[in-house]
Amino acid sequence: MIYRHVLNTLTDEEKGVVLYVVNYLFPFGGMKDIDMDTIAAAKLPALHHKLTCAANQVKPECIEQYKVMCSKLGLTLIESKNETEKEEQEKIS
Numbered sequence: 001m002i003y004r005h006v007l008n009t010l011t012d013e014e015k016g017v018v019l020y021v022v023n024y025l026f027p028f029g030g031m032k033d034i035d036m037d038t039i040a041a042a043k044l045p046a047l048h049h050k051l052t053c054a055a056n057q058v059k060p061e062c063i064e065q066y067k068v069m070c071s072k073l074g075l076t077l078i079e080s081k082n083e084t085e086k087e088e089q090e091k092i093s
Helices: 012-025 044-057 060-072 081-092
Strands: none
Touching (some): 044 060
């Protein structure tokens, strides 16, 4: 469950980004037309996963704003894809 007071810390623009991600890019299964009232019923780890997947589609000039939005939701993004690949290779080794 995503606490409402956490969602209220987002600006209107950030709320729009979150809703775009969960409605169009990576929709929740079985949930249609999600708004700020119904997104509170979703699980926070699921939202984190969707935001992480959508981070690869954010334009480079907007990535810092996206990181700030994600940090408000308790998600820390890794700087680049290369770091993620390096971590995966270290785990395999």
